[in-house]
Amino acid sequence: MFSDLSPSSHTYTTLTFVGRTCTVTMAPAAITVRLLKDGDLPSPRQVTRPYLEQDYDKLLQECLQQGRLFEDPKFPAEPKSLGYNQLGPWSSETRDIQWKRPQEICQSPQFVCEDMKWTDVCQGQLGNCWFLAAAASLTLYPALMEQVVPSQQSFTTGYAGIFHFKFWQYGEWQDVVIDDRLPTKHGELVFVSSAQKTEFWAALLEKAYAKLNGSYEALNGGWINEAFVDFTGGLDESINLQLPLPNLYPLIQKAVEKRSLMGTSINIASQNESEMKTPEGLVKGHAYSVIGVYEVEKNGGKVQLLQLRNPWGKVEWNGRWSDNSPLWSQLDPALQAKLHIKAENGEFWMQMEDFMRCFNTLEICNLTPDSLCDENAQSWNANSFQGSWVRGHNAGGCRNYTSTFWTNPQFLVTLREEDEDEAGICTLLVSLMQKNRRQKRSVGRDFLIIGFEIFQVPEKFDQMNLVSQRMTLIPSLIPVRLSPFVAQRDVTSRYQLPPGRYMIIPSTFHPHEQAVFSLRVFTEKQHTLTEIDYEIMAEQSVFQESPLRGSLETFNAHFARLSGQDQEISAEELQRILLQITSKHTHLKTDGFTLETCTSLLNLVDRDSNGKNNLEEFKKLWSKIKDWEHIFKNYDKDQSGTMNVQELRVALEAAGFHLNNQFVESLCQRYGDDIMKVDFDSFLSCLAHLTHIFGKWRSLDLDKDGVVSISKQQWLKLTSFH
Numbered sequence: 156m157f158s159d160l161s162p163s164s165h166t167y168t169t170l171t172f173v174g175r176t177c178t179v180t181m182a183p184a185a186i187t188v189r190l191l192k193d194g195d196l197p198s199p200r201q202v203t204r205p206y207l208e209q210d211y212d213k214l215l216q217e218c219l220q221q222g223r224l225f226e227d228p229k230f231p232a233e234p235k236s237l238g239y240n241q242l243g244p245w246s247s248e249t250r251d252i253q254w255k256r257p258q259e260i261c262q263s264p265q266f267v268c269e270d271m272k273w274t275d276v277c278q279g280q281l282g283n284c285w286f287l288a289a290a291a292s293l294t295l296y297p298a299l300m301e302q303v304v305p306s307q308q309s310f311t312t313g314y315a316g317i318f319h320f321k322f323w324q325y326g327e328w329q330d331v332v333i334d335d336r337l338p339t340k341h342g343e344l345v346f347v348s349s350a351q352k353t354e355f356w357a358a359l360l361e362k363a364y365a366k367l368n369g370s371y372e373a374l375n376g377g378w379i380n381e382a383f384v385d386f387t388g389g390l391d392e393s394i395n396l397q398l399p400l401p402n403l404y405p406l407i408q409k410a411v412e413k414r415s416l417m418g419t420s421i422n423i424a425s426q427n428e429s430e431m432k433t434p435e436g437l438v439k440g441h442a443y444s445v446i447g448v449y450e451v452e453k454n455g456g457k458v459q460l461l462q463l464r465n466p467w468g469k470v471e472w473n474g475r476w477s478d479n480s481p482l483w484s485q486l487d488p489a490l491q492a493k494l495h496i497k498a499e500n501g502e503f504w505m506q507m508e509d510f511m512r513c514f515n516t517l518e519i520c521n522l523t524p525d526s527l528c529d530e531n532a533q534s535w536n537a538n539s540f541q542g543s544w545v546r547g548h549n550a551g552g553c554r555n556y557t558s559t560f561w562t563n564p565q566f567l568v569t570l571r572e573e574d575e576d577e578a579g580i581c582t583l584l585v586s587l588m589q590k591n592r593r594q595k596r597s598v599g600r601d602f603l604i605i606g607f608e609i610f611q612v613p614e615k616f617d618q619m620n621l622v623s624q625r626m627t628l629i630p631s632l633i634p635v636r637l638s639p640f641v642a643q644r645d646v647t648s649r650y651q652l653p654p655g656r657y658m659i660i661p662s663t664f665h666p667h668e669q670a671v672f673s674l675r676v677f678t679e680k681q682h683t684l685t686e687i688d689y690e691i692m693a694e695q696s697v698f699q700e701s702p703l704r705g706s707l708e709t710f711n712a713h714f715a716r717l718s719g720q721d722q723e724i725s726a727e728e729l730q731r732i733l734l735q736i737t738s739k740h741t742h743l744k745t746d747g748f749t750l751e752t753c754t755s756l757l758n759l760v761d762r763d764s765n766g767k768n769n770l771e772e773f774k775k776l777w778s779k780i781k782d783w784e785h786i787f788k789n790y791d792k793d794q795s796g797t798m799n800v801q802e803l804r805v806a807l808e809a810a811g812f813h814l815n816n817q818f819v820e821s822l823c824q825r826y827g828d829d830i831m832k833v834d835f836d837s838f839l840s841c842l843a844h845l846t847h848i849f850g851k852w853r854s855l856d857l858d859k860d861g862v863v864s865i866s867k868q869q870w871l872k873l874t875s876f877h
Contacts, residue, residue, distance in 0.1 A: 203321055204329055205332070206330060207332075209229060215315055218315035218317060224315060224334070225316040226336070227317075230362075230366040236366075237249050237252065238371055239370060239596070240372060251341070253338075253339050254336040254339070255339045256337070257337070257355045260339060260344070264354075264355055265309070265353050266355060268351045271297075276349070276357045277348050277349060279345055280345050280346060281371060283347075283375060283376075285377040285378055285382060285420075286364060286377065286382045287361075288418050289382035289442075290386075292383075292416050292418070293386055293416070296416075299414075303321055303322065304320055305319060316335050317333070318332075318335055318359050318363070320363040320364075322367055323384065323385055323387065325541065325588060325673040326673060331363040331366055331367050333362050333366055344358055364382075367385075368593040369594035369596070372596075372597075373593045373594065378442075378644075379444075380393065380645060381643075381645060383416045383418070389523050390535065390586055390677055392519045392647055392648075393516060393518050393647065394518075395515070395516060396419075396514050396515055396517055403511075403517075404507055407519075408448050410521070411447060411448050413522065414522060415520055417444065417446075418445065419443050419445055419463070419510075419518065420442050420515065420518075421438070422516070423439050432470065436472050436477070438470060443514075445462070448461055448462065453485060453486075459507035460494075460505065460506060461506075461510050463504075465501035465502075469500075472505055474509055475505070476503075476504040476506055478495075536680065540674045541671070542661075543671040543672065544563070544662070544663055544668065544672065545669060545820055545824070546830075546831055547799065547830060547831020548800050548819065548831060550562075550563075550662075550663060550666055550668055552663060552668075553608070553664050554630075556665075557630045559666045560662070561630060562801060563660050564686070565629075565659070565660050566676075567612065567657070567685050568683070568684050569655075570583065570656075570657070572682075573654060574680065577651075579654075581652050581653070582679045583649070583650045584648070584649050584650075584677040585607060585674070585676055586647040586675040586676075587645070587647070588645045588673045588675070589602060589605050589670050590671040591671065601642070602642045604642045604663060604665070605640065605641070605672070606641065606661075607660060608662075609634055609650070609652075609659050610632045610634050611635050612656040612658050622808050622813070626801070626804075629660075636650050686816075689814065689815050689816065690815070691814055691818060694811035697810070697846055698850065698853070702778070703777070711770065714774075718773075725766070726753040727753075730749075730753045733748045742791070742796055743784070743787070743796060744795075744796030744797050744834045744835060745836040746828075746837075747836065748836045749836075749840075751840075752839060755844065756776060759776060759779065759843055783838065783839060786809045797832040798832065798834075798838065799833075803823070803833050806838070807819075812849070826840060
């Protein structure tokens with residue numbers, strides 16, 4: 156009964172998103188949807204969102220009115236808040252832990268004793284020196300600290316056992332509420348503490364950050380820049396000191412002048428080396444803060460010095476310019492008094508050459524407009540996009556996987572203005588962040604290996620609006636720059652590029668890995684950043700009737716036999732027909748045609764809306780089903796009987812449908828199986844759905860020019876599967 160169809164004509168009904176990189180070139184018409192362009196960086200003056208919808212002011216007032224101390228139901232004083240493995244409920248490490256409020260730990264606790272300073276942050280029994288080093292550095296910048304640790308919190312006035320802290324998370328600030336019950340053993344804090352035993356801001360800050368990341372144990376192991384970014388919304392850079400920049404010291408000087416946050420560390424070859432002390436007093440696998448620079452005169456030359464701090468508050472460098480170094484005696488007494496503060500506080504000076512010899516990585520967090528510290532210090536032009544890699548849709552992996560790489564999200568950045576200090580060059584910083592992975596450590600998921608590649612866009616790219624065209628082009632391009640692929644939350648790189656248009660493709664290293672991400676782009680001069688997407692359109696052939704191939708008499712005879720006494724095909728009868736025919740074709744895998752699928756197919760040509768097809772209606776439907784079956788067979792390249800997303804996208808294009816990324820993702824999730832494969836019955840259901848909604852869009856074209864504007868609400872309603 157399946158018959159061939161004649162070639163269809165090619166006129167089009169087109170739908171384009173305003174604000175995307177879609178350009179309508181196909182005649183005669185387009186249906187245009189005006190949607191807000193996603194991706195602008197939030198204003199520095201945006202309202203902070205309450206984390207987990209816990210409003211601090213409201214909860215505080217409730218506790219004060221009821222005369223009770225706050226107990227946080229979202230992060231309770233229970234073993235699950237401590238961790239999941241080494242700090243799990245059955246671990247010996249947590250056996251004797253008791254949760255106590257500060258007034259149960261000491262007399263007259265204070266939120267802050269005098270001023271906040273780096274000696275307030277002392278590491279406890281948790282491998283989160285990266286977080287503590289960042290917190291210690293933050294104390295040097297009161298404006299930044301005020302943003303993260305709101306003032307006017309105390310254990311006296313307005314005390315109700317509730318505190319709050321603010322962290323930047325992927326483009327917005329989150330206000331995290333906690334109670335003040337802290338883990339203790341034998342009356343002492345288990346984790347971070349202050350050198351002043353009655354001070355608790357650091358311990359409470361650590362608890363809020365643990366809540367944000369799912370547990371205390373989730374903070375084990377990390378990079379100082381991860382915390383820097385969460386404290387400021389800034390832009391992180393990582394510099395390999397074994398491959399140093401020629402102007403590294405001036406770069407560090409400028410970073411200090413711009414009040415950038417900096418940290419450094421020594422790599423470890425194995426976990427056995429973690430926190431191993433070197434003969435010169437440095438600790439491997441440990442995060443240090445870089446807090447100052449100074450050039451001193453010595454023997455007629457200049458010596459470049461860096462000031463560092465160990466968040467342990469002790470264990471210091473014992474080499475040149477250390478606290479006990481005789482080199483200090485060669486300086487002017489006034490300068491000695493200014494720089495050489497001899498104390499076992501974890502703070503010390505190093506000569507630049509020693510720093511580069513001993514340390515492996517320098518991390519710099521450049522403050523941005525989102526840092527909320529100085530409205531006059533906005534030195535970067537910034538844009539961002541929030542996106543995702545969806546398994547089976549656009550999780551294509553790196554360029555090693557040529558068959559899937561082209562499916563990854565793609566972004567176009569246009570660099571028009573050169574830097575002021577260098578002709579023909581534009582500074583471009585790209586930062587890729589994977590979201591919410593620390594929180595998933597408790598279920599066995601950690602940071603994925605991520606990175607990005609940058610390609611110069613060829614002139615012909617704008618004319619390549621078809622999926623099949625870009626599928627061929629992208630694997631053939633050679634990147635002009637690429638980032639390292641690492642298992643970290645943030646991957647950031649700085650590039651010097653000539654003005655032009657560049658395509659950024661962020662990806663996981665391996666395909667089929669699912670995650671959400673934030674992509675940020677920074678330049679010294681103005682730039683534009685847009686997501687590269689596809690136009691949404693339906694060719695006129697979608698709505699045209701196809702002639703029936705084969706014997707009309709034979710078709711009529713089959714119809715008369717299968718349609719029963721009423722001479723109409725119902726959903727149940729169509730279901731039996733499709734199951735009978737596909738059972739004979741091994742190239743068509745199905746899960747069985749549901750009555751819902753059969754009803755949607757019948758409705759495509761059901762002119763009297765009685766839920767059935769008469770002979771003429773069913774003739775049109777059968778021709779369309781045959782057309783779609785032919786497409787399915789042609790584009791199921793591996794002959795598996797199912798389609799992956801690459802095959803599906805080009806098959807939809809062959810059927811006359813051109814869809815944007817968001818639309819395709821929703822289709823894959825709706826019609827794909829557990830591994831995002833689409834079988835034949837789902838393919839037919841998908842095409843029936845598309846034909847239906849494009850028919851609705853076409854019906855809105857009242858002036859018949861092929862252009863219809865619809866609201867976002869209409870878009871969501873028309874594309875809904877309900």
